[in-house]
Amino acid sequence: MPSRHRSTAAPVDQVDLSAQLRARGYRLTPQRQLVLEAVQALEHGTPDEVAARVQERAAGVNISTVYRTLELLEELGLVRHSHLGHGAPIYHASTVPDHVHLVCRQCGSIQEVEPGAVDPLVSKLRHDRGFETDVGHLTVFGRCADCAGES
Amino acid sequence: MPSRHRSTAAPVDQVDLSAQLRARGYRLTPQRQLVLEAVQALEHGTPDEVAARVQERAAGVNISTVYRTLELLEELGLVRHSHLGHGAPIYHASTVPDHVHLVCRQCGSIQEVEPGAVDPLVSKLRHDRGFETDVGHLTVFGRCADCAGES
């Protein structure tokens, strides 16, 4: 898997997306490329935010297409989503495997933490309860250093 | 104390509710008693489920009253809510202080875990990031022992 750069441009390149789609009988469309690219560029985005970003480039893309595409990309394993606060689903590219989200209640900032931080918890839950934790969806609420320091 | 029916958790009795309300200039109403009682009895319930339970006893109670009352009770510190999957907010009585929720992706079951299980994580986040974790809202997704064993 040719993974290299991970900022602004296209980490999972179009070739890869095309192949992933074809393998399952789906078609490659500009909309799908744009949505994937938007998710990757945003790092964390709600469907609305993804749609907004996509529409910067292609005005006609409908929000329902974004929803359908996000669902498809998730099925393909190219994006994942978690739930941060209220009901807002947050999508992020799965180029970076699993990570835990830290969400600040006060300023709304989102940080990522390496999964290793929760290994003790995961082990304990497995041992005590036989519970297999899905680390990728774990979201921790609280207050970030900046906000905790202020008040 | 007038605890009746099958609620396992010790209810915040009506006298207490009345006092809590009065102290802030709010009034005691049957609806508020019923909503609090429903939250306690359900252990974990969405607004819909709370409303359904309330309406078993008092048919006329409107869903919007349930929303307003849940908000009020949360303000009083008598109930808390977290977000489990999608956008469904789950309310629970705060008679049991803080606890972590384990949600099974497969069967939807909800378990509670004592906060001590996450102490190492909380310490680590505080130390590494200066992040103050809100343990009460922490929700861990994964598969419970039953479901993990089956597949």
Next chain:
DNA sequence: GTTGGTGCAAAATGTTTGCACGGGG
């Protein structure tokens, strides 16, 4: 040419709000 994908509009959910009436204090 097929068939799947998209845009559009409407429907389905879930939650909030404005308003007038009735009950709690």
Next chain:
DNA sequence: CCCCGTGCAAACATTTTGCACCAAC
């Protein structure tokens, strides 16, 4: 008697769905 709390309906926000047309292959 005052005015908070409620029921009701409508407004809202978000996500899903039905359908006809268009584009990918």
